Amino acid sequence: MSLDHRLSPEHEELRRTVEAFAHDVVAPKIGEYWEQHQFPYEIVQEMARMGLFGLPFPEEYGGMGGDYLALCLAIEELARVDSSVAVTLEAGVSLGSMPIYLFGTEEQKREWLPRLCSGEALGAFGLTEPGGGTDAGGTRTTARLDEATGEWVINGSKCFITNSGTDITALVTVTAVTGRKPDGSPLISSIIVPSGTPGFTVAAPYSKVGWNASDTRELSFTDVRVPQANLLGELGRGYAQFLRILDEGRIAISALATGLAQGCVDESVKYAKTREAFGRPIGSNQALQFKIADMEMRAHTARVAWRDAASRMLHGEPFKKEASMAKLYSSEVAVTNAREATQVHGGYGFMNEYPVARMWRDSKILEIGEGTSEVQRMLIARELGL
Structure with missing residues (x-):
């Protein structure tokens, strides 16, 4: 493979645009948000209007028709000024929207991606658990299929979840044990849980050392019921x-x-x-x-x-x-x-x-x-x- 990291004119134009936005819009305001541990809704809305949350997705789903390089260029330029804003974009796209784009059904893509790509809504990724950390394969959250109602019944908790409790958070995709393999090891699946679903509780924001202007929370699920169709991708392939x-x-x-x-x-x-x-x-x-x-x-x-x-x-x-x-x-x-x-x-x-x-x-x-x-x-x- 030839190694040429020079940017195309389109990528360079994007980089310069985000660089200017970071210095002219983010830099003057973010310090106050960071000091007060507040999520910067105003800045996020401006990022949404720029199309940053839809950068790597096709136009048919409301995206900008770009690629992952474009997303990463935008993230780098934002992080030169502030990491809270940068991680809000990173998590919103690569952890919130990307699983739906890569593994979702056509119905799931058309239901969720237009809002996520527009920045009108944020998605989150619920993988880490209080007793797990690096051991993501040790997931304890469970999801049982209620055959009578055709619903998943979810119980468990997640921690350190970015973008999970903002006013514009629309969903959290969670990993949960949905069965056992013949050797007794868990079958882990991914399930979309819309915000506001009964039994889905979002804790108060963590008091953190850094990333103070980003949203990070613990989540709990108590007999949370979502339709069977909210399974994301294949059963047992969530991990x-x-x-x-x-x-x-x-x-x-x-x-x-x-x-x-x-x-x-x-x-x-x-x-x-x-x-x-x-x-x-x-x-x-x-x-x-x-x-x-x-x-x-x-x-x-x-x-x-x-x-x-x-x-x-x-x-x-x-x-x-x-x-x-x-x-x-x-x-x-x-x-x-x-x-x-x-x-x-x-x-x-x-x-x-x-x-x-x-x-x-x-x-x-x-x-x-x-x-x-x-x-x-x-x-x-x-x-x-x-």
Whole structure:
């Protein structure tokens, strides 16, 4: 495969458009939302009007007719300014809408995708459980088919679910045990649960270290009944379906991490040029120049990694290992760059009024969500035959 990560004119135009939106619209407002732990409905509505939530989906379902690269470019540019806004888009598309597009029936696609693509509504992805974490195969949530009524009866709980409790959340797709294999292992299926279904309870937002302007909640299901037709994809294939979703999602999270890492460079360069010490800009000191140069090198390399994984995916080539490498590297780069950017800013880097303080607190989750760094190393080793 030829490796050419230069963007097409269409992709570059999109990147520039989202870059301008992030700096002109998101940057002036997001700090207040973040400080007050509020979901930025106004910003999300503007993102919806731009068509960002429909980027990778066909026009017949209300999408923009773009591709996954377009989505990741938008996520990276948003994350250069703020990760809460970026993850709202990432989770809304790759975790909320994509399962329905990839595995849904035609009826399910036409019922849900137009609203999700328009940004009028958000979807969420209910996989992680309080006692599970990385062990997604250990799902305890159950769904029993009531033959008399033709309904699934769901009981259980989920945790750390993004976009699950906003005023515009329309559905959560949950994984649940729907039976047992001959060897006793669980059959896990995916089921669409519309918001407001009786017995479906959304807890108050978590108090988090970072991503304070994104919506993250715990969910509980007590005898929740939904039609049998709400099964998403094949019975018993829910776990396999979402492993595929997570493979693709790791590319998007890598783009987000790259954006955060690049945002740390942007802020550090700007600060180093204007902050003076001992009668000259601190950026004239070689020690600081080298620190920022290393930050730029890491962000650039992370970008090459996620674009390579995205290119392989779009060409129909194997990409699991590349997605894991991109996610692992970019998330660790984001944490490193955030720490270094805080150091460049000195005492001001510890003040929330400066974006790097927010980036520092937002970065750590990137080494945990969508598969921990340890899991990524395990997957890479497995792909190497170890």
